[in-house]
Amino acid sequence: MIDTNKIANYPFLLRVIIFLLILAAIWLPVAAPIYLLVKDSNLATILTMGLLFAEFVFLVRRWGKQVYGQTQLLTSYGLVNTRQNGFELLIGLAIGISITFSLFVVQGLLGFVSWQNSDNLPRIIAEGLLSALGVGFAEELVFRGWLLDELQRDYNNQISVRANSLIFALSHFIKPVEAMLRSWPQFPGLLLLGLILVLAKRNCQNRLGLSIGLHAGLVWGYYIINIGELVRYSGSVPDWVTGINGNPLAGAIGLLFLSVLAVGMRQMSERSKGRSD
Template sequence: MNRSIWQQWRRWFANLYRYPAPIRILVFVLMLLLLWLPFALPIYRLLTDQNLAGILALLLLYSEFLWLVGVWGRRVYRQPQLLWQYGLEFSQRSGLELLSGLGIGLLSILLLFGIEGSLGWLVWKAPAMPLVRVVLEGLLVAIGVGFAEELFFRGWLLDELQRDYVPSVALWGNASVFAAIHLRLITLPALVLLGATLVWAKRACSELRIGRRRERLGLPIGLHAGLVWGYYIINVGQLVTYTNRVPAWVTGLENNPLAGLLGLILLSGLAIGMWQFTCRQRATVRW
């Protein structure tokens, strides 16, 4: 009996690619949670240091995600190199794209705060801790966040959506899920814009392989990491104080630049720039 149930499950799982994208996505997420919770709950219960528990639980979650992607590729799509198809590669080309994105993201944040400072909306002050330490810590955190979120959202999730929907629907669906899952209403419009920008960044780095387009993740990982890095340096280093000369909705509600008018303008500029870059890059590629 148990063997029969197992065989039925394997047949159903092998035919999962026939189901619509929302069902495939739901099944994947449920499987990931079922794998994670039996180990994560004891971690939170046994460790008194909740920060350490959170870090360990997230590392476990992502390790299981990477393992499940491998199973997903082999069993559902018969594609053993699914991470490569998502755009993850360790090459000089991808490294240069990552560095380019990192620079664009960091300079964008510095430009945003620089403009606010020049307008008298904030004042710069000495860092609360050694700046070198903040910069290096921020870089490690930013690369980790950029890698993890981009492989999940612009890798796995975007791939699932693109299998069923036209590019525009996949893009805005991906951006909407990315924004909603962060559970912050005040940053929702900005995160939708950011999600779309990161999809365009990925599509700008594409190539034709064996009759199908493959897009690389280096640029979106770098861009995402650069934005996180810049904000980490300024926020954790406590480098600025707002003067309250303008309403908080201009500079950012709760001191979050993504929740302000100027932040939305910055992200709109990034989105337009990446969209134009994608159009130019695609025009040079023969499909």
């Protein structure tokens, strides 16, 4: 048996492995029957991923209490129920969807895409918002909450930020080798996005609202455009310009827009640091 009182003194990688093994041990016995019994693969994925996140939240709370002696670990991650955090979430949502649509508007002006009509747009907008908020909330709690906290317990700020961004990018990029080779331009975009989301949290005194909203806004905007089939690519430029497989993160224009957003977040960080000094 592992002495939970000693886990806090283990190195970062060992702590993370122990946490993930415990999570897998809790999740797999329930998830496996779902995959076997539910014929609809999409429904099975939704159920098992929802279950995984619920168990993650349960385990994090126990982890904080048993390993670190902290009863409010989620609060220390930046998940706080305040008006300011909610306002920052809305600001992030607005920025994220604005950046996404601006990217495609620019491509339309340049003749790279043409805009199309969609018959189910209201439903797609509503579905996209719910899905995006779920993705943004879950991924930010995992990456900018739990993972960043574990990194900061062992490493300085610079290393923690870089490692967090790298792990975030790798976790979204790892797939069959053929697919990775085909979509390799996506990796720099994922790295930059990871950095932006860490900066978003730091700019709000480590509250998660802005990073959740920003992440959700980017997902929401792309969901509306992609699922709604609102644009058609003209093929006038190579895919690496507009995005491999239609993914803006895997294209030069998407990387340019993310770079502008990163500069904005960096300037915001420097201004807030100056005010605190």
